[in-house]
Amino acid sequence: MPTIEISFKDLKSLVGKNLSLKEFSQLLEYLKAEVDRREGDKLFISLEDTNRPDLWCVEGIARMIRKLIGKPTKKYLAKPSGLTVVVNQNLRNIRPYAACAVVKGIKITDDILESIIQYQEKLAENYGRKRSKVGLGVYDFDKVKGRIIEYKGVKPTAKFIPLGFEEEMTISEMLKKHPKGEQYGKLLEGKKVYPAFIDKSGEILSIPPITNSNNTGKVTTKTRNLFIEATGTDRDAVVHALNLFAMALAERGGKVYSVRIKYNAETIVTPNFKPTKFSIKPSYIDTLLGLGLTTPELKKLLKKMDYNIVKATPGSDLIVLEIPFYRKDIMHAVDVVEDVAISYGYNNIEPLEPEIATPGKLLDETKQNNLIREIMIGMQLQEVLNFTLTSKDVLFDKMNRNGKTLEVLNPISSNYSNVRDSLLPLVMKFLETNKTVEFPQKVFELGPVVLPDKKSYNKAKQENHLCAVISHSRATFTEIKSVLETLMKHLEVKVKLRHIKHPSFIDGRCGEIIVNRKAIGVIGEIHPQVLENFNLENPVVAFEINVDELW
């Protein structure tokens, strides 16, 4: 979810209306965006729709708002520039695609420059997957020589002066010395040749997606004419990114000119502002929205969202429309349906209560667990709720036991790195946190634990466990056994105990809990070493059972 920084003044001047911040915020809802925070004239806008990169710049937001408030919007045209970019085959397995455009007559101010650079970065970072899929570049067109530019792989020993530097260096040196080289150099690691744009004079214009040359790549407020390019590994995405970038510059008053991209077998022309034809049935729209909209109503609603209506005969169940080039997110008719709903206004839709009568039902598991909880509460135990992620230290080291549990590969903290395979360690930690709270302390938790299970499809076995503990200065085994046996009596389950050794409990005061000849848990008096590990000063007695085995 990208966040962009815009100047509110700039936005209002692009929209051509003196909007209030409140009006603007309301309009942003149509764009699935909101003002995150404000610093004077600066607004930070977060854009929910990761599928609408056309909105990740102030120019794109302004364009949609003009449309929504009924102001005319620009028609995007690109006359031929006469420039050809020849793509060399030697980049086939490295960074094979390029798309370019020329933008003339743009008046660049510091604000505009900042906004252009921000958009270039957002497109490359989010849409372009940190420049790996798509990266973009901007050049001073007046410094580019000739009508033919080559896009080809050059040797690492080729020399140029990178942006922000004064001395010539090889590409290998640049990757080490240039800040962008350090940041993005990995994308080209181990390649035999590096992608480069080269003009007629043989000068390297840039090494995409790392950096431009200092000569042509420096864009200032004095620059009037721009050469822009996108390169990457996905042809559609490369062209789309260039289209969007050119569109933003056109919104700034630039005249866009197209460039021929010559591949081995074919030649394409970029940017491509052509809309896509699409047909949709009004009856389909009605199935999803239930608003009973007529064709003229639909036409109006669709136009507001910048669709061009090609054909919409009242009475016929077909509307043919054109999807603007910048709407790559329209994958299915449902996407158009949503635009109709947004255009209509979600809050103008009258909600209906579903008229489906079905019997409600809790899971058996929930009913059973609720019964257990009720009995435990009746025995004056307080219910607690712990996280299911914890540390190895709590699960094993502090409990004096060995073992392994499911572990996340990308933890944010070692305190939340392991999935609990038992409740007792977390309840012990609970006691540690509450060692100064009045005794006796009697608590229980009922919840899921996950055990590793190599044979399962997800290598895990999930169980519902119940853990009860009692702690005070004279807590005894008998006391916790009473709780266990009273619970079992009320559940009509016969239970037996059998001595076992368990490293968390005192030897000889610990038993396996047997139900139907199966061990379903453990009961006992916690070992003083474990108490010491949790900094506890009072004896603790406890049991833990797998309650799924009780039914």
Added chain:
Amino acid sequence: MIDIDSLHNLERKVLIALREFGDGLTLNVIKERANLSEGEINKAIEWLKGKGLIKVDEDVKQKFKLTEIGEKCAKEGMPEKRFLLAIKDGPLGFKELIQKANLDKDEFNSAIGFLKEEGLIKIEDGKIHLTELGNKRLQMPWKEDKLFHLLKDWIYFDEIPIFLREVVPFLEDRGIIEKKDSVIRTIYLTEEGKKILPKVRIEDKIDLLTPKMILDGSWKGKSFRKYDISAPAPPIYIGKKQPYLKFVDEVKEKLISLGFQETKGPLVELAFFNNDLLFMPQDHPAREIHDIYFIERGGGDLSRYKQLLEKTKKVHEYGWETGSTGWGYKFDKNKSKDIILRSHTTAVSIRTLLSKDLKIPGKYFTIGRVYRPDVIDWKHLTEFDQLDGIILGDQMTFRELLGVLKKFAIEFGGAKKVKFVPGYFPFTEPSVELHVYMEGKGWMEIGGAGIFRPEVTLPLGIEVPVIAWGLGILRLFMTKYNIKDMRQVFSNDLKWLREFRWKNANN
């Protein structure tokens, strides 16, 4: 003014003792005079103190008593004395002396050192001789002997006669006597106590009504001691549901009454269910709508779902038969097998749609734990709960979805006003965010919803519209009970759990 009738007989006995033997008695004296047991006197003193009738002064004093060594000395005299007496009639060798004076090794060693230093003995030709000074010493009295009979039981320092006190440190050093600190409690009457004192008398009133009295009728004709019913009673810590879990129970009950059936799914999921079946592209910013905890890359087994996996691949790549363009990228089946911790309960809704028991029309819900690698602070947790629901049926439209959301906002969230805002989720279209207006808090988002995309439902063989939503149930709870910090809900604070009052709810 205290009500004399409410005094217990134990209290009365203490007061009477103070009246008869004078104010300012120690606890031990009162105990003896009033003929009370240790437990009785302690109880009576606590009660009287509580009623403000007496004051208790505490003073720490040292007590002394003979040790085991001391007992022997008391019987046979000090080792030095025995040493000197043994050689009174002439010098002796070491062995003979030890035997004659009945000294053990320690006694002998400490005595010989001390006596030599003081010049009371001398050693010549391997024999020990009494000196002139030693002879004189034997004529003088031994203060220690006088002390011994006093020290048979614990005695306070100021109970020891002044002229004997100087030997106490010496005896303590030699291990003949031991010392311990003792608290002396002295009882004084307060003004209030003095006022009622003349009226206090022992009465034949019933304190505790016993089964015996009921059986033998001995209570008849007697009166009952009046209790001080305003005296504090100890608190009871009751067994209670965890506050948030109780709220979850209530929400479930409401959903049941609305005709929803509860469903469940595993915490440890495969990316296939969590992402791919939800049309979340594998390599696209949309996948980053939230981050995911991984357990094992590509480790899961999807052999049961071969056909569905193949269909899903096609849907992602070019839309398959759904009428969609798809995402237009190369789908990697291995990524579907990633074992992860589920990041939303929509994974459970997908499993419900896949289930053999699915009924159309149908209403289903689930409440469960989900995981996101987020740094924990007051409004972020790395694991939290979600409420997810679906309704499938021929007639389900966006209007019904808004109807359900509005109902939930009012029923569960206690919202007065509701607002629908366009939202984005890769798996629903149209998508909507539910915002509610809370008194004093303004607008807040409590969930997201939409109609499942055909790219989601058609591969599962479902041809009716499915309206789906996810609500932040934790946030609903926090709003209802005015809890600011999300961590509080999973709080390990027993005090908070014990003090929690259901009445605190906002509505």
